[in-house]
Amino acid sequence: MVGLKLFRTDASQCGVSEVMPRLAEVEADVQGLVEAHMETLLGVRFLASEYGTGPVHKGRIDSLGLDENGSPVIVEYKRGVDAGVINQGLFYLAWLLDHRAEFEHLVRDRLGMRAASQVLWSSPRLICIAGDFTRYDVHAVHEHRRSIDLVRYRFFGSDLLGLETVASGSGGVQGARRVRRQAVARATAGVQDASMVELASAVDEALLGLGDGVNRVDRKTYRAYQRLRNFACLCPPQRSKLLVYLKANPKDVDLVPGFTRDVSGLGHHGTGDLEVQLRTPRDVERAQDLFLASYAAA
CATH class of the missing domain: 3.40.1350.10 (Trna Endonuclease; Chain: A, domain 1)
Structure with missing residues (x-):
């Protein structure tokens, strides 16, 4: 922010003036x-x-x-x-x-x-x-x-x-990176389909890899990915899909039935108004831009 310059525009005079920090x-x-x-x-x-x-x-x-x-x-x-x-x-x-x-x-x-x-x-x-x-x-x-x-x-x-x-x-995050597979395995305990375990691992890696300073917080009903604030919450796998909740504004997203959903005002675990449903590794790739937009807004 030290290098950020902010200008106020004046439409009537077609000019700009710098707002000094x-x-x-x-x-x-x-x-x-x-x-x-x-x-x-x-x-x-x-x-x-x-x-x-x-x-x-x-x-x-x-x-x-x-x-x-x-x-x-x-x-x-x-x-x-x-x-x-x-x-x-x-x-x-x-x-x-x-x-x-x-x-x-x-x-x-x-x-x-x-x-x-x-x-x-x-x-x-x-x-x-x-x-x-x-x-x-x-x-x-x-x-x-x-x-x-x-x-x-x-x-x-x-x-x-x-x-x-x-x-x-957080030192805990660095440790989490080192034992990511074990942590994901614990989070997916009871899930019989190995593909869901692998999918959860791919999501975990994608979210942690968005940038420096991502903190991962495990709660009983979800795993939060956090910068200053949560930007994503990953819920335990269901039989055939994963649910990720993002802080991206659903009104700014072209919602796709079966992939993205506006859950504003609906009860769910974790935080965020945009629900992303992931079933395959291809879905994780499709969701990458949504992950990044939520990360950038946190």
């Missing part, structure tokens, strides 16, 4: 805006602001949330560049993992009993939002075993906010 006056300006629209901006349900970690740790977590897969999320903000933002966030993440009951109580108070019972402690997340990051920050994200997203922000004019994912990584 700027940082926030104070860190709280970024925090307040993100917290007010956290689900839209990050795919995270807001839980608490400036959450105290008690007399021992003596800290305050900028924002606490719960993502669409039920993973706990800590969001830390910096107005500009701060070399300590990742370490600070990881310090709070360690505290959170030691205070699970307290976090679940907060979820129960804010979102209800069902959400609290489905908190996914296997993949807690840290999102750092700052004016910029160093190359050492980016390297640390790819080396660390935790799920960490670095997000650069800029304000444009008086009413535009830009967010750019600079780096996204």
Whole structure:
């Protein structure tokens, strides 16, 4: 985003004028805006602001949330560049993992009993939002075993906010790549048709291969593929097909009966309004552009 140039067009004068990027006056300006629209901006349900970690740790977590897969999320903000933002966030993440009951109580108070019972402690997340990051920050994200997203922000004019994912990584994802076949086999347990197991493996490889920083989160009823937000959810194989739900807008897709379906407002596992039905390796190839469009929008 540092190299992005934004221009306002003036149709009446047939001209353009550049909208200059700027940082926030104070860190709280970024925090307040993100917290007010956290689900839209990050795919995270807001839980608490400036959450105290008690007399021992003596800290305050900028924002606490719960993502669409039920993973706990800590969001830390910096107005500009701060070399300590990742370490600070990881310090709070360690505290959170030691205070699970307290976090679940907060979820129960804010979102209800069902959400609290489905908190996914296997993949807690840290999102750092700052004016910029160093190359050492980016390297640390790819080396660390935790799920960490670095997000650069800029304000444009008086009413535009830009967010750019600079780096996204999880040691768990790298491990998932190494044991992909075993993981897919577990996800397809009970499926007798070997072709469905192979098809699930092909989908898994296609989604993980869309770009850097794809995180895979396993839930009981679906597997989510995530950048900053989910972009695809793969359900366990049925007898003769796989169902993948994408964040692509069904209104922007030429729907094909038996292949793609608008499931807006219909109940289903995972997230996304576009259902893709896969029966053969050829279907996976046909769906590649849809996968990429959903990935790009996440």
